[in-house]
Amino acid sequence: MKKIYPLFGIIGPLVYIIAVFIGGAIRHDYSALYNAISELTMANAPNKILLDILFGFYNISLLIFGSGAYLDSNINSKKYNSATIMLVIIGILGLLVLVFTQDPRGTPATLYGTLHILLSGITAALTIISILLIGLSFKKYSKMKIFTWYSYATSILILLSGGAGAISLASNNGFGGLFERITIFLFMIWVITLSYILYNNKIILDGVKIQ
Numbered sequence: 001m002k003k004i005y006p007l008f009g010i011i012g013p014l015v016y017i018i019a020v021f022i023g024g025a026i027r028h029d030y031s032a033l034y035n036a037i038s039e040l041t042m043a044n045a046p047n048k049i050l051l052d053i054l055f056g057f058y059n060i061s062l063l064i065f066g067s068g069a070y071l072d073s074n075i076n077s078k079k080y081n082s083a084t085i086m087l088v089i090i091g092i093l094g095l096l097v098l099v100f101t102q103d104p105r106g107t108p109a110t111l112y113g114t115l116h117i118l119l120s121g122i123t124a125a126l127t128i129i130s131i132l133l134i135g136l137s138f139k140k141y142s143k144m145k146i147f148t149w150y151s152y153a154t155s156i157l158i159l160l161s162g163g164a165g166a167i168s169l170a171s172n173n174g175f176g177g178l179f180e181r182i183t184i185f186l187f188m189i190w191v192i193t194l195s196y197i198l199y200n201n202k203i204i205l206d207g208v209k210i211q
Contacts, residue, residue: 003068003072003198003199004068005064005065005067005068005069005072005198006065006068006069006195006196006198006199007195007199008061008062008064008065008068008195009061009062009065009069009191009192009194009195009198009199010192010195010196010199011061012057012058012059012060012061012062012065012191013058013061013062013188013189013191013192014188014192015054015057015058015061016054016055016058016184016188017185017188018054019051019054019055019058020037020040020181020184022054023037023040023047023051024040026046026047027040027046027047031177032177032178032181033174033175033177033178034174034175034176034177035176035177036102036169036176036177036180037177037180037181037184038097038101038102038116038120039102039104039105041055041098041101041102042101042102042103042104043101043112052098055094055098056095056098058094059091059092059094059095059098060091060095061091062087062088062090062091062094062191063087063088063091063092063095064091065087065191065195066084066085066086066087066088066090066091067084067088069084069087069198070084070085070088075137075138077137079133079134079136079137080133080134080137080138082133083129083130083131083133083134083137084130084134086126086129086130086133087130087191089126090123090126090127090130093119093122093123093126094123096115096119097116097119097120097123099112100112100113100115100116100119101113101116102116102117103116105172124158124162124183127158127187128155128158128159128162131151131154131155131158131187131190132151132152132155134151134194135147135148135149135150135151135152135155136148138151147193147194147197150190150193151190154186154187154189154190157182157186158183158186158187161179161182161183161186162179162180162183164179165178165179165180165182165183
């Protein structure tokens with residue numbers, strides 16, 4: 001029997017990616033290369049309600065996926081369980097980020113804007129750690145080596161692109177939006193991949209398929 005919760009790990013990220021493209025496309029004053037994704041949902045931003053709903057759906061989906069992965073896990077690994085809890089926390093933080101919106105560029109910092117940056121920083125750290133932990137949890141299983149190395153590579157690329165994005169946004173050099181999208185989409189694709197593996201019962205531990 002197919003598991004239901006991994007579907008949220010597939011559909012949620014796809015909705016997020018679509019929302020990012022739609023949100024940028026319907027604004028004539030928005031550049032995917034320059035502007036951060038959070039600028040789509042700032043206070044008084046055009047189409048904010050629609051995008052809040054779509055981004056909110058993603059975060060709730062990630063929360064459900066992480067919870068399901070934790071409760072349904074047949075993998076005897078504290079690293080895996082810790083990582084799935086982190087995915088739940090990332091979903092919760094994502095919902096809070098929609099409440100504590102980013103400050104417009106060039107304006108004085110507000111409490112909401114400061115909390116937005118803080119929550120985003122925590123989310124970025126948990127993202128990298130959760131990917132590494134799940135990769136490490138599969139390390140000892142020979143049939144999962146490819147996913148393990150894929151997880152390692154993804155975490156490294158996210159660290160590099162995330163750092164480049166933070167520097168670009170801070171220096172206002174015109175490519176902050178691009179690096180941010182690379183960072184987030186790398187995570188989205190990784191979540192979709194893990195969800196697909198869980199949905200199709202593709203986890204093979206020492207020659208035994210986990211059902």
